Amino acid sequence: MQDHPLLAAARQVLEQNWNGRFTKPAPSLYPHQWNWDAGFIALGNAHHNMDRAMAELRHLFRGQWSNGMLPQIVFGDDPQARYFPGPDFWQTEKAEHAPQGIQTSGISMPPVHGFVLWELYEIAEDKEAARAFLQEMYPKVIALHRYFYDYRDPEEEGLAYIRHPWEGGTDNSPIWDAALARMDTSQLDIPPYERKDLQNPKAAAHRPTQADYDRYVYLVDLFRKNAYDDARIYEQCPFLIQDPLFNGILCWSNEALIKIGDLLGEDISEPMQWHELTIWSMNDKLWDEERGLYNAYDLRQQELIPVYTSSGLMPLCGEVPTQEQAEAMLLTLESGHFGGKRKDIRLCPTYSLQAEDVDFKKYWRGPVWINLNWLLYRGLLRYDMDKVAERVKQDSLALLSEQGFYEYFDPRKEAEGEIGCGTDSFSWSAALCVEWLMR
Numbered sequence: 001m002q003d004h005p006l007l008a009a010a011r012q013v014l015e016q017n018w019n020g021r022f023t024k025p026a027p028s029l030y031p032h033q034w035n036w037d038a039g040f041i042a043l044g045n046a047h048h049n050m051d052r053a054m055a056e057l058r059h060l061f062r063g064q065w066s067n068g069m070l071p072q073i074v075f076g077d078d079p080q081a082r083y084f085p086g087p088d089f090w091q092t093e094k095a096e097h098a099p100q101g102i103q104t105s106g107i108s109m110p111p112v113h114g115f116v117l118w119e120l121y122e123i124a125e126d127k128e129a130a131r132a133f134l135q136e137m138y139p140k141v142i143a144l145h146r147y148f149y150d151y152r153d154p155e156e157e158g159l160a161y162i163r164h165p166w167e168g169g170t171d172n173s174p175i176w177d178a179a180l181a182r183m184d185t186s187q188l189d190i191p192p193y194e195r196k197d198l199q200n201p202k203a204a205a206h207r208p209t210q211a212d213y214d215r216y217v218y219l220v221d222l223f224r225k226n227a228y229d230d231a232r233i234y235e236q237c238p239f240l241i242q243d244p245l246f247n248g249i250l251c252w253s254n255e256a257l258i259k260i261g262d263l264l265g266e267d268i269s270e271p272m273q274w275h276e277l278t279i280w281s282m283n284d285k286l287w288d289e290e291r292g293l294y295n296a297y298d299l300r301q302q303e304l305i306p307v308y309t310s311s312g313l314m315p316l317c318g319e320v321p322t323q324e325q326a327e328a329m330l331l332t333l334e335s336g337h338f339g340g341k342r343k344d345i346r347l348c349p350t351y352s353l354q355a356e357d358v359d360f361k362k363y364w365r366g367p368v369w370i371n372l373n374w375l376l377y378r379g380l381l382r383y384d385m386d387k388v389a390e391r392v393k394q395d396s397l398a399l400l401s402e403q404g405f406y407e408y409f410d411p412r413k414e415a416e417g418e419i420g421c422g423t424d425s426f427s428w429s430a431a432l433c434v435e436w437l438m439r
């Protein structure tokens with residue numbers, strides 16, 4: 001695969017989006033450093049430039065808060081960068097734990113860093129340097145996980161909640177719809193704001209709606225009014241969700257922390273306890289036997305959110321299900337919901353093909369995303385489902401080579417209009433393409 005024609009093009013995207021300190025997720029729409037993007041980008045770079053992969057993660061963790069929270073955005077200082085909400089809106093200087101002199105947002109993102117570190121170690125030729133890097137990063141990632149277990153799991157179930165759709169990484173997923181709809185914008189005090197994500201006309205049509213943004217902004221305002229105090233936010237926040245994608249990733253990273261800690265001779269009892277409890281609770285609380293996937297849970301309403309999104313399949317990557325449950329998930333993937341048996345569909349749509357409101361051009365409401373495909377691919381391999389894993393990989397590579405390194409893709413082969421959607425030159429699409437081709 002090393003002479004695959006896509007490889008040089010993918011590396012070029014990563015090179016172009018590198019600004020000397022970190023890699024922007026995309027040239028203009030996302031001009032700062034994003035948390036889980038940085039993890040996927042480091043993984044892609046690790047295959048040909050390990051120093052840069054390490055620099056990427058070091059830069060991200062410079063933004064870590066003293067309570068362990070790793071922010072969703074670490075802001076760069078490019079005066080041309082047009083992004084809302086910027087540091088003046090987040091006002092994280094109000095937070096007791098925010099770092100001095102480094103501007104960040106005030107929420108987190110799915111904790112990919114543990115498994116990314118382990119993958120980096122496996123890829124590295126110079127194991128001594130890689131081990132030193134693990135030594136440096138291990139306490140930071142442990143602190144991040146400890147933050148989730150100490151502050152985002154108040155009932156001590158082992159399930160971390162997110163308090164903003166941006167924390168889940170899947171901004172406008174149908175999973176969040178009901179919780180957001182309960183926030184009546186006519187009754188909410190929403191501070192004035194100006195979006196900056198609508199400048200690219202092609203991307204603008206598919207971005208989250210104004211009503212979505214009003215609620216995103218309301219939540220940020222609530223956090224800053226509470227000086228980012230987790231206990232107060234937990235009491236007041238209308239949006240508190242335990243997401244299977246987020247917690248599935250947490251499991252994979254817990255497992256990686258156990259391996260890293262073991263390698264470094266650390267006491268690994270804490271990550272072992274986390275790992276066991278989260279897997280147990282995901283199966284006890286979020287597993288849906290009838291539908292063959294994991295649900296999210298709304299902590300405010302005290303109810304499951306039974307929508308068919310591909311987030312419900314992602315716990316495969318953290319080896320959360322048993323082989324039997326995984327077989328049921330495979331049936332779900334191959335059912336009419338995700339089109340795994342259809343020749344005219346490219347895996348894996350993010351939302352059921354049969355949902356009335358599926359929208360194949362709208363971010364997380366139907367399109368294929370390369371990062372979720374990569375997580376699904378790795379998950380399927382864990383259960384020896386090599387054939388369908390290979391299909392996920394080949395569908396992804398076909399989209400990337402036919403369309404380019406877009407942010408996301410219409411899953412229908414015969415779709416009208418654009419198949420490559422959102423911004424192009426998207427870093428994680430390129431990075432995970434490299435990872436697939438070099439592995």
Ligand code: DGY
Nearest residue numbers: 034072084166171197
């Ligand atoms: C955005 O601004 O669209 C990002 O996805 C938030 O993380």
